[in-house]
Amino acid sequence: xxxxxxxxSYAPTKAALDADGARxxxxxxxxxxxxxxxxxxxxxxxxxxxxxxxxxxxxxxxxILYTGVEATMTAHVIRERERANAQPDGTFLQxxxxxxxxxxxxxxxxxxxxxxxxxxxxxxxAPKKLGVYDLGVKIFGECMLKEPRSRxxxxxxxxxxxxxxxxxxxxxxxxxxxxxxxxMTEVGxxxxxxxxxxxxxLRDSSDYYKVEAQNYFAGSTTPDYIRKVFKRxxxxxxxxxxxxxxTTKPKIEAVIKREMLVSYKQQIIEKENSGCxxxxxxxKVADLRLLYECMALIDDIPAIVTVIxxxxxxxxxxxxxxQENTAQPLTLxxxxxxxxxxxxxxxxxxxxxxxxxAVGVAGPRATPDRSFEQAFHKAFEEIANKNPRxxxxxSLYVDSKMCRGKAQVLDQEFDVIFDNVLGLxxxxxxxxxxxxxxxxxxxxxxxxxxxxxxxAERGFIAKLKTAYGCQFTSKxxxxxxxxxxxxxxxxxxxxxxxxVDKRLPCDLVATVLTTTxxxxxxxxxxxxxxxxxxxxxxxxxxxxxxxxxxxxHYQYNMGNADVRLRLGGKTYELNxxxxxxxxxxxxxxxxxxxxxxxGTLTNILPADLKRCLTSLCHTPPKQPYTPLLLxxxxxxxxxxxxxxxxxxxxxxxxxxxxxxxxxxxxRSKLVRVKILQAVQRETEDEARGTRARxxxxxxxxxxxxxxxxxxxxxxxxxxxxxxxxxxxLTGRFTPSPDDIKKRIExxxxxEYLERSAESRSKYNYLA
Numbered sequence: 096x097x098x099x100x101x102x103x104s105y106a107p108t109k110a111a112l113d114a115d116g117a118r119x120x121x122x123x124x125x126x127x128x129x130x131x132x133x134x135x136x137x138x139x140x141x142x143x144x145x146x147x148x149x150x151x152x153x154x155x156x157x158x159i160l161y162t163g164v165e166a167t168m169t170a171h172v173i174r175e176r177e178r179a180n181a182q183p184d185g186t187f188l189q190x191x192x193x194x195x196x197x198x199x200x201x202x203x204x205x206x207x208x209x210x211x212x213x214x215x216x217x218x219x220x221a222p223k224k225l226g227v228y229d230l231g232v233k234i235f236g237e238c239m240l241k242e243p244r245s246r247x248x249x250x251x252x253x254x255x256x257x258x259x260x261x262x263x264x265x266x267x268x269x270x271x272x273x274x275x276x277x278x279m280t281e282v283g284x285x286x287x288x289x290x291x292x293x294x295x296x297l298r299d300s301s302d303y304y305k306v307e308a309q310n311y312f313a314g315s316t317t318p319d320y321i322r323k324v325f326k327r328x329x330x331x332x333x334x335x336x337x338x339x340x341x342t343t344k345p346k347i348e349a350v351i352k353r354e355m356l357v358s359y360k361q362q363i364i365e366k367e368n369s370g371c372x373x374x375x376x377x378x379k380v381a382d383l384r385l386l387y388e389c390m391a392l393i394d395d396i397p398a399i400v401t402v403i404x405x406x407x408x409x410x411x412x413x414x415x416x417x418q419e420n421t422a423q424p425l426t427l428x429x430x431x432x433x434x435x436x437x438x439x440x441x442x443x444x445x446x447x448x449x450x451x452x453a454v455g456v457a458g459p460r461a462t463p464d465r466s467f468e469q470a471f472h473k474a475f476e477e478i479a480n481k482n483p484r485x486x487x488x489x490s491l492y493v494d495s496k497m498c499r500g501k502a503q504v505l506d507q508e509f510d511v512i513f514d515n516v517l518g519l520x521x522x523x524x525x526x527x528x529x530x531x532x533x534x535x536x537x538x539x540x541x542x543x544x545x546x547x548x549x550x551a552e553r554g555f556i557a558k559l560k561t562a563y564g565c566q567f568t569s570k571x572x573x574x575x576x577x578x579x580x581x582x583x584x585x586x587x588x589x590x591x592x593x594x595v596d597k598r599l600p601c602d603l604v605a606t607v608l609t610t611t612x613x614x615x616x617x618x619x620x621x622x623x624x625x626x627x628x629x630x631x632x633x634x635x636x637x638x639x640x641x642x643x644x645x646x647x648h649y650q651y652n653m654g655n656a657d658v659r660l661r662l663g664g665k666t667y668e669l670n671x672x673x674x675x676x677x678x679x680x681x682x683x684x685x686x687x688x689x690x691x692x693x694g695t696l697t698n699i700l701p702a703d704l705k706r707c708l709t710s711l712c713h714t715p716p717k718q719p720y721t722p723l724l725l726x727x728x729x730x731x732x733x734x735x736x737x738x739x740x741x742x743x744x745x746x747x748x749x750x751x752x753x754x755x756x757x758x759x760x761x762r763s764k765l766v767r768v769k770i771l772q773a774v775q776r777e778t779e780d781e782a783r784g785t786r787a788r789x790x791x792x793x794x795x796x797x798x799x800x801x802x803x804x805x806x807x808x809x810x811x812x813x814x815x816x817x818x819x820x821x822x823x824l825t826g827r828f829t830p831s832p833d834d835i836k837k838r839i840e841x842x843x844x845x846e847y848l849e850r851s852a853e854s855r856s857k858y859n860y861l862a
Contacts, residue, residue, distance in 0.1 A: 111154055112150055112153075112154035112156065117150075117159050117160070118159060120148075120150060120151055121147075123144070124160070125167055127139050127208065128164070128168075131204050131205060132201050134197075136204055141207065145209075145211065148211055151212075152211055152212050157216040157220055160209070160212055160216075161216065161221065161224060164227065164230070168202070168205075168231050168234045169234050169238060171198075172239055175194045175198070175239070176194075176238060176239045178190075179191050179239075180244060180245060180248070184248070187248055188249070188271045189268075189271060191239070192274050192275065192278065195239075199232075202227065202231030202232070203228060205231070206231075209227050213227055232281065232282055235282060236282035236283050236286065236287045240279065241287065249291060250291065253272060253296070254295060254296065254299050256271075257269075257272075257296065257338075258303070260334065269337075272337075273337060273338050273339075275292070276288065276339050276340050279291060279292055280340055284342075288340060292339075293339070293343050296347075297346055300331075300347060301350050301353075301354055305354045307327075308355045308359060311323055312359055312362065316366075316368070317363050317366045317369040317370055317382070318369065318379070318385050318386075320359075321386065324356060324389070327355070328348060331344075331347045335347060352392055356392060356393050360390075360393065360395060360398060361398075363389065364398060364399060364402055371383075371403065371406075372402065372406050374386065375406050378437075381445075384445040384446075387445055387446050387464075391448075396464065400470045401470075404471070407471065407474040407478075408474050408478065410434075411431075411434060411474065411475070412478055412481050414427075414430055414431075414478075415427060415431065415479070415482040415485065421482065424491045425492055425495055427482075428488050428489055428491075428519070429492070431478070431519055432515050432518075435515075435518055436515075438475075442463045442464070442467055442468065442471065443463065446467040447461040447462060447463050448464055449461055472522070475522045476522040476524070478522075479519060479523060480522070486523055486526075486528040486532060487532045489516065489520065489523070489529060490532035490533040490535075490536050491536065492516065493536070494536040496509075497540055497546055497552060498540060498545045498546070499545050506550070506551065509548070509551045509555075510554070513554065513555050513558050514558075516555075517558055517562060525789075525828045526563070526826065526827050526828060527789060527792070527793070527828050528789055528828075530567065530570075531785060531788070534574070537571065537574060538574065538613055540552070541575075542606060542653050542655075556568050556571050556572060556575075559571075564826065570612045573611075573612035574613060577607065577608055578606065580607065581605065581606040584638070585605065588605075588638075591637060597633075599629070599630045600625075600626035600630060601630050602630075603630040603633075603634055608650070615653075616652075618650060618651060619700060620649070621651040621673065621674065621697055621698055621699055622696060622697050623677060624676075627656070631649060652672075652703060654672070654673035655670060655672050655673060655676075656670075656671060656672070656673055657669070658671060658679065660761075667761075667763055667768055668766060668767045669723075669768050669769075669770055670770065671769075671770040672707070672710075672770075672772045674697070674703055674704070674707040675707055675711060675772065677697045678693055678699075678704075678707055678708065679711070682757040686756055686757050687754055687757075689751065689752050689754050689755070690704070690708070690749055690750065690751055691752065693708070693755070705749050706772075707772075708724065708726075710770070710771060710772050713773075718771070719764040720763035720765070721762050721763070723757070723758055723761055723770065724755045724756065724757060724758060725756045725758050726754070726755055726756075727747075727754060793828060793830070796824065797824070797830055797834060797835060798838050798842060800824055801820055801838055801839060802842065802847055804816060804819050804820060804823070805847075805848060805858065805860040806860055808860070809860050810857065810858070810859050812854075812856060813839075813858065814856070816839070816858065817835050821835070839858065847861060
């Protein structure tokens with residue numbers, strides 16, 4: 096083309112690339128792809144190939160390029176598949192992995208020369224199509240891995256390798272499994288790995304472990320079977336780490352749990368001679384830990400909680416209701432403490448979890464399983480309350496530790512004893528009954544100066560106060576206050592006697608007890624020796640002169656006296672009860688007296704007099720003295736001189752005309768002798784009387800709490816009132832709804848409350 100002078104000129108324009116031209120360029124690219132697959136890429140010009148691809152896309156012939164690449168890759172993978180399938184089983188997997196590595200390398204190079212198509216054609220013109228690399232991976236999965244014949248060979252060979260490993264056989268190709276897994280997950284985890292490898296593996300594992308469980312369970316013990324299961328779990332976890340994808344681990348664990356544990360759960364727990372009860376009976380703590388971990392794996396801890404709780408209830412109830420144990424209260428309490436300690440140890444060594452860690456050996460972070468803690472607490476609560484006298488026995492146990500004796504308790508041991516006792520005390524529903532007996536036993540120790548340690552006494556009360564509040568211990572603390580005030584009063588009285596220059600015929604130490612604090616009972620006035628009576632009257636006059644308006648009544652059954660006995664040129668100093676002293680003084684006048692005569696001379700109640708005479712006629716075993724009195728024909732009951740004599744329980748009952756004679760042959764190895772008083776266990780009738788007094792006190796406590804609640808609420812529904820009253824009194828005892836209802840009715844009759852006009856189930860407080 097020519098141009099006129101003065102006019103601008105233009106270069107000729109290249110013609111647009113038509114379809115034929117695009118196909119020609121595609122043939123060049125196709126040939127290059129073949130060379131890449133044949134690993135001859137070094138002879139290719141990637142610049143020219145990139146330009147050809149660029150031009151095809153630029154001139155809108157991308158479909159020709161894309162479909163051509165797809166078809167070429169597909170054809171190549173099919174040829175490789177046929178070649179791989181022609182390989183024997185021994186080399187098939189290796190060949191498959193080799194094909195994959197070569198294919199992936201080739202696809203990466205193809206992607207590089209067709210980069211323009213990936214960046215411009217695929218995302219903008221054909222967004223539903225895959226990039227070159229992803230397309231190559233997909234084609235490999237569809238044509239190689241998911242093809243039925245190849246898929247079946249892969250499944251069969253991988254399962255054979257795994258089966259050989261499980262059976263302990265040699266499996267040289269197991270190292271290929273991890274590479275095979277990586278290939279499948281890259282090709283398509285959901286579309287290839289799971290259906291082609293994982294699902295067949297899980298199905299085969301389910302069948303394998305179902306058969307193994309059937310074969311192994313019948314011939315093994317429960318602990319051995321659980322160890323077998325744990326070993327299999329560990330092996331499968333390790334196999335997944337070495338050979339399979341991490342997501343398969345929880346699935347294979349679920350298969351083993353289902354086939355070997357869930358299906359045999361009841362048989363594992365109940366198996367004869369090695370199940371849960373058998374392990375408890377033989378106290379196999381380590382095996383119980385195995386059982387716990389086994390049930391924890393399948394999230395069924397309640398299954399063994401129920402069994403162990405029932406076993407504890409059965410054995411514990413049998414123990415506390417056994418007649419032989421009931422006859423020995425201290426043995427019964429010690430047995431309960433041992434049982435509780437054993438199950439606390441079981442909780443610590445077997446039934447624990449690790450905070451933030453896998454279940455393993457107990458350590459600083461081990462915490463007891465909450466469900467077992469609650470089950471043990473409920474079981475021990477049931478056991479402790481099965482025996483209606485357990486509260487009394489628990490108080491006797493504390494009394495045995497607090498009293499002075501040969502078996503002295505070290506100061507540092509008291510804290511452990513108190514904690515153990517409080518552990519059982521928490522199980523008592525009727526804690527006020529324990530308080531009733533404890534007050535009686537504490538009174539004996541304080542008044543008889545039998546306590547091993549006042550610090551220990553106060554320490555136990557302090558622990559009770561911390562756990563159950565000051566209301567529970569206020570009376571017990573009041574008893575100690577009375578003892579301290581009495582010491583001050585006695586000292587002041589002695590100073591008064593010195594000040595007025597007055598000498599009493601005998602020394603008197605009076606302990607003034609507040610009636611509401613101490614377990615005092617109504618007693619009659621005992622006839623005392625004139626010297627003692629004069630001293631008692633003088634102190635009473637002095638005390639009432641200081642405290643006008645108070646009443647002072649002597650409790651002779653709670654006192655003691657020091658008496659000097661001169662016999663055969665030897666003098667003994669005897670410490671005995673006030674009743675015993677009153678009886679022995681009568682024998683200064685006559686050597687022999689009848690029961691009726693002694694009752695007349697002393698004015699002691701018959702029941703107390705019988706108990707007093709029994710202790711004077713009987714010497715407990717291993718005591719260093721002989722009896723002071725001889726009964727009937729002059730025999731000494733249980734004395735050291737008459738070892739074959741029958742104990743008091745077997746002796747004939749004391750009648751009105753039963754004669755008692757002073758023992759002229761009284762002997763003692765010691766000059767200072769403590770004459771023991773007869774301390775008898777509470778009889779059934781006395782226990783019923785104590786319970787009746789407790790019930791009477793409960794009525795007043797119930798009414799006081801009801802009034803306190805209604806005074807603050809003014810108006811309240813019956814159900815809400817029952818719930819609130821029960822909550823407030825649970826620390827002392829558990830009132831029944833019927834008892835609460837009776838007290839409400841009583842308060843309505845006495846016009847403390849009234850029924851609401853709106854509803855009969857609603858109450859109003861009357862000011």
